Every structure is written in C-alpha cells, then in structure tokens.
Amino acid sequence: MKTKHTISIFTEDRIGLLNRITIIFTRRHINIESITASVTEVKGIYRYTIIVYVTKEVVEKLIGQIDKQIEVLKAFSHISADVICREIALYKIPTKGLKENELFSRTINENHATILSISGEYIVVEKTGDEQEITKLFYELEKFGVLEFVRSGKVAITKPMKTLSAYLKEIENNSNKTIKHFNNN
Amino acid sequence: MKNNTKYNTEITGAEAVILSLLEENVTDIFGYPGGAIMPIYDALYDYSKKLNHYLVRHEQGATHAAQGYSRVSGKPGVVFATSGPGATNLVTGIADAQIDSTPLVCITGQVASHLLGTDAFQETDVLGITMPVTKWNIQVTKAEDIPSALAKAFYIATSGRPGPVLVDITKDAQFGKMIYNYSKCENIRSYFPNPIANFEEVENAAALINNSLRPFILCGHGVLLSGAEKQLLEFAEKSNIPVASTLLGLSAFPPEHELYAGYLGMHGNYGPNILTNECDVLIAVGMRFDDRVTGNVSKYAKQAKVIHLEIDKSEINKIIHADVALIGDAKKTLELLMPLLLTKNRNKWLQRFKSCNEIENEKVIESARNPNTEKLLMSEVIDKLNIVSKGNAIVVTDVGQHQMITARYYKSNIPNNFVTSGGLGTMGFGLPAAIGAKVAKPNCEVVAVLGDGGFQMTIQELGTIMQSNIAVKILILNNNFLGMVRQWQQLFFDRRYSFTEMKNPDFITIAKGYGIKGQKVTDRENLVEALTTFYNSQESYLLEVVVENEENVFPMVTTGASVSEIILE
Numbered sequence: 001m002k003t004k005h006t007i008s009i010f011t012e013d014r015i016g017l018l019n020r021i022t023i024i025f026t027r028r029h030i031n032i033e034s035i036t037a038s039v040t041e042v043k044g045i046y047r048y049t050i051i052v053y054v055t056k057e058v059v060e061k062l063i064g065q066i067d068k069q070i071e072v073l074k075a076f077s078h079i080s081a082d083v084i085c086r087e088i089a090l091y092k093i094p095t096k097g098l099k100e101n102e103l104f105s106r107t108i109n110e111n112h113a114t115i116l117s118i119s120g121e122y123i124v125v126e127k128t129g130d131e132q133e134i135t136k137l138f139y140e141l142e143k144f145g146v147l148e149f150v151r152s153g154k155v156a157i158t159k160p161m162k163t164l165s166a167y168l169k170e171i172e173n174n175s176n177k178t179i180k181h182f183n184n185n
Numbered sequence: 186m187k188n189n190t191k192y193n194t195e196i197t198g199a200e201a202v203i204l205s206l207l208e209e210n211v212t213d214i215f216g217y218p219g220g221a222i223m224p225i226y227d228a229l230y231d232y233s234k235k236l237n238h239y240l241v242r243h244e245q246g247a248t249h250a251a252q253g254y255s256r257v258s259g260k261p262g263v264v265f266a267t268s269g270p271g272a273t274n275l276v277t278g279i280a281d282a283q284i285d286s287t288p289l290v291c292i293t294g295q296v297a298s299h300l301l302g303t304d305a306f307q308e309t310d311v312l313g314i315t316m317p318v319t320k321w322n323i324q325v326t327k328a329e330d331i332p333s334a335l336a337k338a339f340y341i342a343t344s345g346r347p348g349p350v351l352v353d354i355t356k357d358a359q360f361g362k363m364i365y366n367y368s369k370c371e372n373i374r375s376y377f378p379n380p381i382a383n384f385e386e387v388e389n390a391a392a393l394i395n396n397s398l399r400p401f402i403l404c405g406h407g408v409l410l411s412g413a414e415k416q417l418l419e420f421a422e423k424s425n426i427p428v429a430s431t432l433l434g435l436s437a438f439p440p441e442h443e444l445y446a447g448y449l450g451m452h453g454n455y456g457p458n459i460l461t462n463e464c465d466v467l468i469a470v471g472m473r474f475d476d477r478v479t480g481n482v483s484k485y486a487k488q489a490k491v492i493h494l495e496i497d498k499s500e501i502n503k504i505i506h507a508d509v510a511l512i513g514d515a516k517k518t519l520e521l522l523m524p525l526l527l528t529k530n531r532n533k534w535l536q537r538f539k540s541c542n543e544i545e546n547e548k549v550i551e552s553a554r555n556p557n558t559e560k561l562l563m564s565e566v567i568d569k570l571n572i573v574s575k576g577n578a579i580v581v582t583d584v585g586q587h588q589m590i591t592a593r594y595y596k597s598n599i600p601n602n603f604v605t606s607g608g609l610g611t612m613g614f615g616l617p618a619a620i621g622a623k624v625a626k627p628n629c630e631v632v633a634v635l636g637d638g639g640f641q642m643t644i645q646e647l648g649t650i651m652q653s654n655i656a657v658k659i660l661i662l663n664n665n666f667l668g669m670v671r672q673w674q675q676l677f678f679d680r681r682y683s684f685t686e687m688k689n690p691d692f693i694t695i696a697k698g699y700g701i702k703g704q705k706v707t708d709r710e711n712l713v714e715a716l717t718t719f720y721n722s723q724e725s726y727l728l729e730v731v732v733e734n735e736e737n738v739f740p741m742v743t744t745g746a747s748v749s750e751i752i753l754e
Contacts, residue, residue: 011375012375015324016312016313016316016322016324019313019316020316023316023317027317060502061499061502061503064498064499064501064503065499067498067499068497068498068499070320070321070341070373070375070376071373071375071376072375073374073375168374171374171375171377172374
C-alpha cells in the first residue's frame, strides 16, 4: 500500500549531490511531493527532507540506493507517526475592504496565522503548520480573494533520539569497518 | 595518510594529473586528445616512457579498452578524453562499466571555468550526463584540487563494489600552477566500502547450509572481483555443493570440476536453471539476481531459503528476498563461513544435475558440437576454439548469439579469462575490450569473438591495433544477421525479420587495409587448421567464419517464463 514517507538524507556539502539523489527517484518514475534542503546543527553537513507516496518496499529500495551515494552520510525514512512536520505558507490578499472586516481578523486569529506586511494594495499573511492546516486557511481566505499563494516544502524532525553528531562520532570511530545503523533500526 | 609526495617547485595542474597517475601505479592510458585536454596531453609527452598511451579511434573504444584492461588485470582502467563530444562518446562505456562493476577512472578536459554554463565551444554538462552512470564524479576548476580529486577517484573506483568514476578538469585548472602534494585516499567518512558480515548471520547461514539436503551455489562476478575463487572452491568441496555461474562469474569456478553445474540464465544450461526451483537453500555469492538469471521472479526459487553474500547492501532484497544477508566481501565472508561448515555427502542431489546434463547433452550439446548441417554452426567453431586453445585463451566477446554460444561452449580454465558485456549488453564492446585485455596481459593469447553486427559498431579500432601493434586475434562469426534479434523475431514476432539482415563488407579486405592478416573459412574441413593458424599467429589476425544464417541459441528461458520452464529446442 502506498503511504506517505518522509525521507531524511544527511550529506556532505557537494555540488550536484542533490541531482544524483533526484535521479534515483526519476529512474523509478516516482514523483517527489516535497523537497527541502538545509544546513544542520553540524557544520558542513546538509540535510534534505523529501516526501514521497510509495510502498514500504519501494521506500526501502530508495533508501538503499540513496545511502549508496558516496557523499551521503546516511539516509532513512519515517512514516508520518514518527516525524513532526511543518511547512510554511504565504498568502497575498487584496487590502481593499479588509481593514474593518471582522471575519478576516477572526479567520487570521482562529488559524493562528500572522500578518507579515500590509500595504495599500495587499496584505501578506503567514501561516506555519501541517499540510491540512495550511490548506484549510487557503480555502477560508479564498472568499477575500487570494492574489498569490505559496507554500514551502516540508521540514521534519524525527522522534527517535540519536543526535547527528553522536552518529558522526560513531562512524569516525568505526570508519571502514561496518555498516552503521542510525535512528531507524 | 601515507605516500605523501611533495615537490617544492610549482608545476601545472596538467603535470599534476600525470604525476598523480604515476602515484597510483598507472602504466597504461586509453584516450583521444582534443582542445580542452591539450595541456594534459602536452604534459604526457614528457612521460611517455613511464605511461603508455594507446590512441583509440573513437572515445567509446577507449572506455571499452579500459574495461577489458581492468577485467583481466584487476587494475582500474584509465581513460582520457576531451570535452563535449569526446566526453559524451564515453557514456556507453561508462554505463557498461557501472552495471558490470568495473573500475574506470575517466579524465575529461573541460572548457575554462569562466565559460562554464555559457554554451562555449565543445562545452557540455559532463557531470550531469554521467551522473546516473558513474559511481562518483567531480569537476575540478582549480589546479590545487587535482591531486586530491584523483586520489579520491582511484579510491572510490577500486574499493567496495568497484565502478567507473569521472574527473572533469577545466582547462584553466590544467594550466594553473600549484605546489604538488599527493596523498593516497584511504578513507571517506560517508563511504563504507568494506562491510563485514554480521557474525550471527554467518552462523544462521551455516546452520541453514548444514541442515540442507539440496543446497545450490550461484557464483557471480563478485567472486572474481574479490579474488575468492579458491575460497569458493574449498567451500563447495567441503560440503559437496553444486556451483553454477552467472555470465559474469564465468571462469571463477573450474568448468571441468565435478561440482560445476554450468552456466545460469536465459541461454544457460538446463540443470542449473531447472534445479534452481528444486534446491532447498540457494547460496548467492557476489551476484545480483539479474532478470536474465532469474526469469520470472514470482516463480524463482520460491521453495528455497536464500543466503545472499553481497558487498553492496542495496542489492539485498532488491530483486529476491534474502532470508540471510551476509553483507561483505565474498572472499572474507566465505572465510568466515568455512569453519562452521559440516562435510556432507550429497550424491543424490548431485546426481540430479548429472541427469539434467545428460538430457541437455543429448538434446542440444552433442549436435551443437558435431552438427551435420550444410554450413558451420557457431557452437562448433567455439568448441573447436576451445580445443585449439586448450581453454587457456583470454576470450572477449561482443554481444548477441555468438556471446551466448561462447559462454556456453568455451570452457575458461583461468579466472578472469572470460570478458563480456553482461548488464548493459553493449554491441561494439568486444573488439576494443580485447585490445585492452591484450595490453594488460601481453603474454596471454587474447581472442575477440565477435558477430558481424557488433564488429562493425567499433570496427574503427582496427586502427588502434595497427598503430600500437596489439596482437589481438579477431574471430568473426558471420551469419549476415543481427542474430539474436532475428532469433526473437522468429520465435516471438512471426518470423518478420524487420531490419536484421546485414549486407556486410569484405572483412578480410578491410583487415588488409589496416595491415592485419586474415582468412575466411566456409567449410568444416578447413576449420581446425584455420583456427590453429589464427591462434598461433604472432600478430593480430582476423578469421572470418561463415556460419549458418538462422542458427538459434538453445536452451532458452523465454520472457515471462520461470527458470524451470526452460526450453531445450
């Protein structure tokens, strides 16, 4: 059965590595639902968060092939229950008629959104949350006219405890000896 | 870090390339010059006594030659090519090396770094193009980064599961000055090339084997790559386990040994295919369950417990579920297993293989070796080549019917003496790969067995043979067809021979044009004499054998069929 999997990949800082990783998805004809790249708490190490809808069997094969890339430190996947995910969305709404609109203020407050910027022409609303919350706010704001809407890829923190730096220390101690397991075993 | 070599004077990046190759004990390079790699070729000019450069006639030839070189010597093959078309011409060979785990270090010139991304003359995104087919690649834009990039390249290409790497060097990096300093790469923190099998799993594997009645070993390329031939032989002998070989595993196990069950897969032997579905424990050593080996996976060895010895973790459970996964080098893993193995008598099980062999002998092999057809058959030519060469030649094949026939009828006695393009099935591989094999092993006889189709895909490499005096023997089995495609058209497309008939040139005249002696044989009575002259020739020699136009390769596991449904005729 296809379900949502959050793939986290820790890598060295290398031009083109993201390309090498996305090729693995392309070859298997798998669409990437969301992708983000960021720095981590360890200097020089980067983290990609990729969301895909695939079977458990397929995600295991993907992880194997991602992990095999020379500059990938470790890749692993989690099901939704094991991750805390967030994305951010921005909504641009025309200002005209909004200033005194109580329904608009209530919508913003109830959804725990914030107003980032106000100009004579438009207001920019920001919302951080999960996928459903962001979609819900979009539908609620539609009645005011959404001029522009953009949402980021997901960032995810995994629930199992083992820090990246502890893992790095482990591989440095054991380098060239055995394959390490990190977090998801 | 060892072998730290330092020069205090400044040298160019191009010279650093050459010095780095010398540090890695490179002695031979296959390549083709061009604009963006000229500084490196200029530096090579001063080192031509230490580094032999073989000028190929097309860059694809350089990659295949480097593959042949690597496959028989165990050393990485080194390739030089220029930017743009030079680099794109490497792609087929790199892809072939990737899928067949062959270590190559390809060095390409690139336009100057300030021109990158501007569609400059002969600029192409080589990194992007080769990304899916290399184990690793890198672009170097500064002279001082050249030694470390090459050190990493050699380490990655040759360690773990070997594969091709590509180092793309911009022209300004080649011209740039630097203080040369070389340290061999021995460790990359994100890369674990030498996993060691978990001991508990080793014990589980041993218990499975010791309790089994009908164990069966599949020997793959990994056995040759890790040099585990002796360990595998001892292992099989200790517990009397039959051994079959994949296409790339051929020559790893002695073909005349009583435990040798034959060749696996689509055109393999009857016994090992059919008995895959009768064994109780399947021991896969350094192989990856290619679809040409497994046939229909949903009907493959379902009754058996599978023990998979494999260095590349991502191969575990990729195609066939492993009940026990032993992730590690084949040689080391077999050494761990050995002491736990009990001696067993398995005469009844071994007898099953013998009975299958008898059936195949009677229905296929006898008539293939000694036919009474009007024209010669490919199978009898290879059988006679086997007799003339006593199984001692390095045999390099191209791709197609002749390849399957050679795999079936040539009995390679010496490990690594059978070289073929397996995973990618690259027509045109044979001739240049044979050139590379001969360069690596000048004292061995190297025979390129080619079809009339594949030969013409890289026929230009006759020029390389001529220029560098490479005494490769070229055996063309000419059926005036793209035979394997024709066979499929006959069997599965109602004999509609769509564009598979070949009108061929006079191969002997072509060879003559390159100063290569040749002979054409059409009759059975002249075959052995011609093969003897061919084999004993001191220089390169082309023997064209005109064979039956519509010979089919059997047995065959047809597409979608199970290995147990292999057909004999």
